Amino acid sequence: MHFASTPTTAHRPEAQRAWSVGLVVGLHAAVIWAFAQGLMPRLPWQAPPAPIATRVAQPEPPPPTVPPPRAEPTLQRPVFEVYVPPVLVDPAPSNTALTGTTTQVPEGPVTVTPRLPEAQPGTPSGERSTPARQSAALLCPVMVQPEPPASGWEGVAQFTVQGTVQGGRVVAVEVLSRSGVADRRAQRALTAAVDTALRSYRCNSDGVFVQEFVFRPE
Incomplete structure (x- = not known):
């Protein structure tokens, strides 16, 4: 069972x-x-999603402003008027023949003194006669105008100078007289300008000349 x-x-x-x-x-x-x-x-044990990094586009900074270039003050050089007195030509014929150049040069202020009489045959041989002064335009056909200095002065400056020519160049410059300028510095500057101009002359013969320069500041 x-x-x-x-x-x-x-x-x-x-x-x-x-x-x-x-x-x-x-x-x-x-x-x-x-x-x-x-x-x-979402289950509680699941990790939260990672935050998405968002990048905000920042506007580019404007380029630095460049200041405009500073204008430098320009110094204007004073303009001077040089008085040119008429050329006095010695009526006595010159024994020296002029040859050479056809260069046209503006006439400078020239003052010609009368030619000194030549020594007579009876002059003692031990004595030296003073060389006759001639016209600067006759001795030196190529002349240069003096350039006045930049510093101004008051009044009219007048210079009388004597130049000695040897070998076609001015080798010595002597200031015979000056007037119209009391400032020593201006006197030296004008004298240097005249000396530089005379030593730039081109001459055809040797001799001695006297020339006058007049400066008028504007």
Whole structure:
């Protein structure tokens, strides 16, 4: 005679374990389905998404303003008027023949003194006669106007100078008289300008001449 066996307590844990496995499998399937459908809310153990760094484009700073170039003050050089007195030509014929250049040179202020008489045959041989002064235009056809200095002065400056010509060049300059300028510095500057101009002359013969210069500042 056979009797039906009733479940014992030994079989109950296996049934519970099978039920737990099925529950876990079903839960995983539900989670996978929820992820696939996008309906799964964020779980508390999930890390929050990393913040997206946004870079705000800053406007470029304007280029530095360059100041306009500073205008340098220009120094205007004073203009001087040089008075040129008429040329006095010695009526006595010159024994020296003039040769050479056809260069046209502006006439400088010239003063010619009368030619000194030549020594007579009876003059003792030990005495030296003073060389006759001639016109600067006759001795030196190429003349240069003196350039007045930049520093101004008051009044009219007048210079009378004597030039000695040797070898076609003025080798010595002597100031015979000066007037109209009391400032020593202006006197030296004007004297240097006259000396430089005379030493730039080109002469055809040797001799001595006297020339006058008049400076009028404007």
